[in-house]
Amino acid sequence: MTKLVLLSFFFLSGVETYSAVAKNSWQTDLSKSESAVDFLAVGKPSAIKIRGKGAGLEGVLTGEDSKISGTIAVNLEKFDTGIGLRNQHMKEKYLEVAKFPKAILSNINIELGDFFNSDKLSKKGIPFEANLELHGVKNPVKGTADIERSGFDAKLKSQFKIKLSDYKIDVPKYMGITVAEDVDVNVEAKIPVTKK
């Protein structure tokens, strides 16, 4: 009998938490939850894979039934490519982080459809749109997003591509190695299920 009561309580708790997502809106402050941004640039010749990571997100994401929106920012100073001189060149010469310390992703628009009302554990390839302000230049970006339930949270991952020249960033060159103009950006955020 005790087991039955505990089991009932457990299920009721779970249903109540998810229904908050399904029926209502929510907000999450990314500076207080798990989040990450990384980029992948390729150097030529030799196809060096330059992965910059270590930066977290700040800003607020809002969920309204099936739509996720909001504005988030990244502190560019926090990016680390694994090699000190490369970091220095990236931040001082190309991104000019002293003048433009943050990249800002605004007008985020991700339509999840019926994901939260369904039994699906994940959904991939969801169209994603936003405006990216980087190096003092704002441009629309398009990509895809994946969402995956993890307990009572959801992990949101989005990927998009940017062209350095679109943001008036010089193509990085160093000792005969030139970085390709197209850079892949990955943004990841854990969305806790909380009531507004």
Place this chain on the structure above:
Amino acid sequence: MKSIYLSLILLCLGQSVFGFPEMIRHGYVNCVACHVSPSGGGLLTPYGRSISREALSSYGKENEEKFLYGAVSLPEWILAGGDLRALQLFRNNSAVEEAKFIPMQADVEAGLVSNKITAVATAGRAPQNSANPVISRRHYMMYKPTDEWSLRAGRFFPVFGLMLPDHAIVTKRNLGWDQGQESYNLEASYLGEVYNLYVTGIFGRPDDANLIREHGFSVNASVSFLDRFKTGLSFYFGENNSQRKYLYGPFAILGFTSKLYLLTETDLTDKRTFTPEVGQHGFVNFQKLGCELFQGFHIFISDEVAQSDFGNAMSRTDSYGLGIQAFPRPHIEILATWQKQRSFAISPQYGDLAYLLLHYYL
């Protein structure tokens, strides 16, 4: 007997021409970011010199990584380098006990480099008993029509498996790629973001009729994934007037993290002598698990097994060991290892091999 062992060791450890594929853990999936040669090793590019200070060595001041520490300023189209190597060796097994200091290599290397065409040559001290006091182990002309494609002709090792510096390992020594075994080749290579391909025609040593070397070809294809992983397959066919040889097998360079990496290679060997007509099937396996404790200081464990003839248990050798590898400053490499080794043809008991290698690259 001692002199035979010493000769073997000199052959095995004599010359190091390859680079450091474990740099894949920093996203370097190909050799040509740091080396002029598509297969790695030898002459460094300006970027490679910079990385030798920034990512390979523990410490280094500005310009310390340059040729002769920047004392000589060369035009952009000339690259220069070289290698000095010496070894302090200790070996103790049922057949021999010895300790010896061995000066191994003193080579200079120069390259004339343009966007499309490159010429590279080494010159250095010849091994003992050579007819000429100075030899060129490696020299080639290379044409690069694009960033990815290159065509190379000259004397160098064909690409097969892991292109590691250590010639003592079974995937080098036992397969025929010891010191002085470079052949004249024609190589086409494609080094892309994901796929690498080397196809090499091997023409032996037409410059020296006394050297009976194999003619044939090799193919090495690999794929990179997840920034720090690479795996591939190699195939080699070689023939001379006494034997025909096929070698084939997989290899992998796995950068689990920016600090932890595994190098592994397994090859099957198929050798047939013509008179008498005898076939031998065997294998070699090499593995090295390394960890960079702090920048420029690595510890590793290694394991090697080889059996040249599956039908003959006495043809088996194996070894395992550990070591450290340090790059305290640009130009300097220190390698110390201790291994337990045995050859069933000599004794089933393990013996000890330890050596300290000092390498100074110009």
